[in-house]
Amino acid sequence: MGRTARLGVFFSLLGIAIGLCVFTAMAWIGSAPPTVSFASSQPKGAPVQLHLQTVGAIGTGAHPDWVSYLTQEPDGHWVGTTEWDIPASTVVDVTLDEYDSGSPLRNEYLGLVGAATVGGAPGEGGVIGGLENVNGKAVRVVDGYSGNGIAHTFSVPDLGINVPLPGVDGSSSKFCSEPAPCPTSALHNVITFSFKTPASGVYRWQCFIPCGLSYLYGNGGPMATAGYMAGFIKVVS
Numbered sequence: 001m002g003r004t005a006r007l008g009v010f011f012s013l014l015g016i017a018i019g020l021c022v023f024t025a026m027a028w029i030g031s032a033p034p035t036v037s038f039a040s041s042q043p044k045g046a047p048v049q050l051h052l053q054t055v056g057a058i059g060t061g062a063h064p065d066w067v068s069y070l071t072q073e074p075d076g077h078w079v080g081t082t083e084w085d086i087p088a089s090t091v092v093d094v095t096l097d098e099y100d101s102g103s104p105l106r107n108e109y110l111g112l113v114g115a116a117t118v119g120g121a122p123g124e125g126g127v128i129g130g131l132e133n134v135n136g137k138a139v140r141v142v143d144g145y146s147g148n149g150i151a152h153t154f155s156v157p158d159l160g161i162n163v164p165l166p167g168v169d170g171s172s173s174k175f176c177s178e179p180a181p182c183p184t185s186a187l188h189n190v191i192t193f194s195f196k197t198p199a200s201g202v203y204r205w206q207c208f209i210p211c212g213l214s215y216l217y218g219n220g221g222p223m224a225t226a227g228y229m230a231g232f233i234k235v236v237s
């Protein structure tokens with residue numbers, strides 16, 4: 001093969017390689033969930049109000065049958081995302097409307113509020129007061145074998161945050177069966193808790209209940225995809 005032909009093959013292969021890189025990068029960027037900014041949603045230093053939903057099936061998008069978290073933007077609009085910009089050293093008051101059914105825990109440790117911190121004392125994690133409020137009642141532990149079990153958790157291991165979310169009765173006629181966001185007229189539990197953001201940084205959070213039905217051990221699909229059962233708290237200074 002002559003020099004020109006070899007150069008031709010080289011540049012053809014280079015072009016294909018660059019094309020594949022660009023395609024992969026665009027696919028990755030295109031699949032990243034949007035970020036909702038709470039950086040200036042309230043006066044500096046005032047608590048951020050973070051309103052979330054958990055639903056049994058998001059009903060729209062690429063995976064309509066996947067379980068998902070949703071985020072309410074400061075203007076009231078609901079978005080299927082799990083990524084937020086939140087100011088540093090700021091209290092975050094979370095209100096979580098839980099519309100999904102639950103099951104007993106495989107690991108009862110995840111029923112403890114704030115217990116996800118590595119090496120931390122049970123119940124004394126990053127949740128302020130070590131308590132969550134379930135339908136107006138303060139609780140430190142949720143028994144996964146009582147009621148309708150636990151649907152999901154909101155857990156940020158780096159911040160010592162674990163909040164178990166009790167499920168609702170999946171056989172009820174009021175179970176949410178429409179595309180998210182679920183209306184407040186549908187059966188749901190209201191869970192509230194607060195935590196304080198640390199210095200700036202990116203903190204991964206996720207659900208620790210293997211809720212990815214039909215995936216290996218329940219840990220694939222929505223459990224392994226940002227925007228559904230996992231995301232990032234981007235703490236900005």
Ligand SMILES: [Cu+2]
Pocket residue numbers: 067151152153207208209210211229
């Ligand atoms: Cu989950």
